[in-house]
Amino acid sequence: KLFSVPVQGNTAGPVIARGIAAADADPEVDVIIVGRGGGSMEDLWCFNDRAVVEAIYNAHTPIISAVGHETDYTLCDYVADARGATPSHAAEMAVLP
Incomplete structure (x- = not known):
């Protein structure tokens, strides 16, 4: 399943957090990928949002974070x-043994 959310901007964090919670509540979802391609640190900043971090921390479904390029890190x-x-x-991690 795909849970489409904005991945940039001042209001993206709370929307991402709600998407994570929705995916976590869905019994058909067995792994969640929080992903976004590269961009500037400002573009990726919503992945440091407290609501997003707490949604990931509180989720019962395993979550793989994949934000930006290999050298980018967010909370x-x-x-x-x-x-x-x-x-x-x-995606490879989610499907390959």
């Missing part, structure tokens, strides 16, 4: 169950 990376270097790497 999501530190509370998620795993970190993918890129969104495509996170």
Whole structure:
């Protein structure tokens, strides 16, 4: 399933957090990837939002954080169950043994 949310901007954080909570509540979801391609640190800043970090921390479903490029780190990376270097790497992690 895809839970579409804005991944940039001042209001993105709370919307991302609600998307994570919705995915976590869905019994058909067995892993959540919080992902976004690269951008400036300002573009990625919503992934440092307290609401997003708390949503990841409180989720019961395993979460892979994959925000930006390999060298980018956000607070999501530190509370998620795993970190993918890129969104495509996170997808591989989710499906490959």
